[in-house]
Amino acid sequence: MIWVILVVLLIIFASGVRIVPQARAVVVERLGAYHRTMQTGLHYVIPFLERISSNVSLKEIVQDFDPQPVITEDNVTMQIDTVVYYSITDPKLYTYGVENPISAIENLTATTLRNIIGDLELDETLTSRDIINSKMRAILDEATDPWGIKVTRVEVKNIIPPRDIQEAMEKQMRAERERREAILKAEGEKKAAILIAEGEKESAILRADAKKEAQIREAEGEAQAIIRVQEANAQGIKMIREAKADEAYLKLKSYEAMEKVANGQATKIIVPSELQNLATFGTVLKETMASTEKKK
Numbered sequence: 001m002i003w004v005i006l007v008v009l010l011i012i013f014a015s016g017v018r019i020v021p022q023a024r025a026v027v028v029e030r031l032g033a034y035h036r037t038m039q040t041g042l043h044y045v046i047p048f049l050e051r052i053s054s055n056v057s058l059k060e061i062v063q064d065f066d067p068q069p070v071i072t073e074d075n076v077t078m079q080i081d082t083v084v085y086y087s088i089t090d091p092k093l094y095t096y097g098v099e100n101p102i103s104a105i106e107n108l109t110a111t112t113l114r115n116i117i118g119d120l121e122l123d124e125t126l127t128s129r130d131i132i133n134s135k136m137r138a139i140l141d142e143a144t145d146p147w148g149i150k151v152t153r154v155e156v157k158n159i160i161p162p163r164d165i166q167e168a169m170e171k172q173m174r175a176e177r178e179r180r181e182a183i184l185k186a187e188g189e190k191k192a193a194i195l196i197a198e199g200e201k202e203s204a205i206l207r208a209d210a211k212k213e214a215q216i217r218e219a220e221g222e223a224q225a226i227i228r229v230q231e232a233n234a235q236g237i238k239m240i241r242e243a244k245a246d247e248a249y250l251k252l253k254s255y256e257a258m259e260k261v262a263n264g265q266a267t268k269i270i271v272p273s274e275l276q277n278l279a280t281f282g283t284v285l286k287e288t289m290a291s292t293e294k295k296k
Contacts, residue, residue, distance in 0.1 A: 016047045065081060079160040084105060086144070126161075137152075
């Protein structure tokens with residue numbers, strides 16, 4: 001019988017041994033009142049006198065709440081759902097501060113969101129998520145501090161406006177995209193036209209420069225040819241002078257020149273006075289020779 005009593009006492013004593021794992025805390029009550037908070041490690045709870053009131057996780061908790069209907073300042077009703085990141089900093093306050101803390105945070109989030117959105121218009125609501133997030137985090141963190149809860153972050157997950165508003169926004173976005181497309185197309189055509197005009201301008205300039213260069217080269221060639229001919233003539237005259245040509249040679253050259261002139265297409269020939277005297281002398285000589293033959 002004694003052994004049975006000893007075994008029962010041993011079981012009762014062993015039932016009070018508690019091991020608290022990492023990132024958790026255990027709130028212990030003695031005779032119905034808060035006694036202590038057990039942190040990570042080995043602990044003992046006195047049977048029948050002490051009991052565990054709550055086992056709390058100290059990790060950061062992510063709570064996703066259902067969409068809540070809110071009304072903007074310009075009377076547009078939309079659905080907004082939020083995500084709240086929080087952690088428990090004081091297990092005692094979390095246990096005794098509020099009944100059902102998760103439901104309390106959800107209701108507080110909904111009322112805070114309605115108050116913030118009520119001061120914003122539709123366009124501001126859609127473009128001010130960061131402002132909404134920061135305001136909600138500050139308000140929730142201050143409100144949940146007596147509950148031993150630290151709100152670290154609040155995010156607006158989705159903003160769902162009414163269907164007609166969505167259709168109007170889609171049309172507006174489509175019109176904006178078409179407008180930007182038209183602007184980009186016009187700018188592209190403008191740049192293309194400018195590039196084409198600049199290319200034609202450069203081509204015209206290059207053609208004009210090439211033509212100018214060709215004319216200059218041609219003129220320079222003709223000038224050099226004339227200079228060479230004149231130099232050759234001057235050299236010939238110089239050589240004739242140096243050779244001391246007599247009058248017969250000069251007259252012979254005159255005959256050759258007259259022969260070339262007579263073979264040409266000219267209708268009028270101007271004969272120098274010296275050649276006219278020479279022709280007269282030839283005629284007299286011919287008549288004299290003819291008279292002599294008749295006398296014989």
